[in-house]
Amino acid sequence: MLVEELQNIKSDKTVDARGTACPGPLLAAKKAIGEIKSGEVMEILSSDEGTKKDIPKWAMKKGHEYLGTIEESGYFIIYMKKN
Amino acid sequence: MENKKMTLALFSGSLDKLTAAGIILSGAAADDMQIDVFVLLQGARAFKKEFAKDKNELQLAENAHLREEFLQSLKKLNVNEWYEFFQQAKEITNVKIHICGLAGKIWGAEKLEDFIDLADDIVGIGEYITAAEEADVHLFI
Numbered sequence: 483m484l485v486e487e488l489q490n491i492k493s494d495k496t497v498d499a500r501g502t503a504c505p506g507p508l509l510a511a512k513k514a515i516g517e518i519k520s521g522e523v524m525e526i527l528s529s530d531e532g533t534k535k536d537i538p539k540w541a542m543k544k545g546h547e548y549l550g551t552i553e554e555s556g557y558f559i560i561y562m563k564k565n
Numbered sequence: 566m567e568n569k570k571m572t573l574a575l576f577s578g579s580l581d582k583l584t585a586a587g588i589i590l591s592g593a594a595a596d597d598m599q600i601d602v603f604v605l606l607q608g609a610r611a612f613k614k615e616f617a618k619d620k621n622e623l624q625l626a627e628n629a630h631l632r633e634e635f636l637q638s639l640k641k642l643n644v645n646e647w648y649e650f651f652q653q654a655k656e657i658t659n660v661k662i663h664i665c666g667l668a669g670k671i672w673g674a675e676k677l678e679d680f681i682d683l684a685d686d687i688v689g690i691g692e693y694i695t696a697a698e699e700a701d702v703h704l705f706i
Contacts, residue, residue, distance in 0.1 A: 503642040505591035512595040512657065540595055 483550040488561055491549070494522035500529045500557050507533040508540060511562075515546070518564050523549070529557040537562070568658075572700035573602045574693065578611035579626035580647065581635065586706050587650025593702070594654040601700070602651075602662045603693040604684070609668035617648055617681045651683050663688040 497514045499507035507528040518524055526537060538548040541562045549561035571593045575586055586602075593600055604612050616622040625632050645653070654660050664680055666687045674680060677687055697703050 501643060503644055505588055505595065506643070508595050509591055509653065509657070543596065 483561070485550075485552055488550045488552050488559075491523055491525075491561055493525040493561070494518050495524045497524065497526045499533070500527050502528075502530065504530050504532045504536070506530070508536050511537055511540070511560075515544075515562075515564055520564050523561060523563050526560045526562070527557055528560065533560070534558060569596070569598050569701040570696075570699060571598045571600045571702040571704070572693070572696045573600065574605055574697075574703075574705040575602055575608040576605040577626055577706055578607035578609070578623065580620065580623040581625045581627065582706050583608075583611060583623070583647035584639070584644070584650070587645065587647045587654070589704065589706075590654040590660065591650055594657040594660065597658050598702070600654065600658065600660040601696045602660065603688070603696070604662060604664045604668065606665070606668045606671065609664055609674065609680075610672045612662075612664060612680045612684055613672060613674050614679060614681055618646070648681060648683060655683065661685045663692060665690070665693075 495514055495518050497510050499510040507526060507530050511526050514524055534551060537560050541548045545565045547563040547565065549563055552559045573586060577583065590600060610616060611623055625635060662683050662685050664684050664687045666689055669675060669679065669687060677684060
């Protein structure tokens with residue numbers, strides 16, 4: 483998805499995992515995905531560089547849809563849709 | 566999708582390797598893997614009730630002279646204690662922690678109660694080999 487499209491997404495859940503190192507954001511995402519319904523969108527805020535590849539890969543492996551990532555200053559936001 | 570299996574032979578009882586093992590377990594837990602940890606020789610000592618949470622009892626496997634720097638960095642980065650990673654993984658997925666019977670005896674621990682609550686049972690080497698044969702991922706730390 484384009485950055486503009488991602489910015490317009492209204493997420494059903496926001497997970498702020500900034501301030502935790504690997505594997506914190508991944509585990510936070512794993513926990514939160516169980517709390518939303520199929521078709522809902524979740525955004526994960528992280529400042530851990532490794533997460534940028536980890537979470538999209540994990541999302542796809544688990545059959546969810548990875549929508550994209552937006553870079554902010556000092557952190558980034560990963561969007562995914564639950565299958 | 567059937568859950569994959571991971572077997573981890575945890576020989577080391579050092580703080581750095583236990584931390585690495587905990588992080589690997591976390592990744593496997595995020596993938597819903599079924600995990601069997603076999604705690605072998607040095608590992609069994611670290612799993613004893615009186616030592617597990619006592620940093621003075623656990624050494625670093627490498628760069629022992631940088632111990633303080635290592636511990637301070639972990640703290641600054643908000644990294645869990647090694648046993649917290651194990652605990653967390655158990656809450657997420659099916660993790661069984663097996664203590665090697667001989668290793669326990671070497672360190673004077675004969676019963677399951679001698680180890681921290683994370684330990685599920687005391688086993689022989691046959692269990693480990695069987696689990697390793699069936700595992701999709703097999704690691705030795």
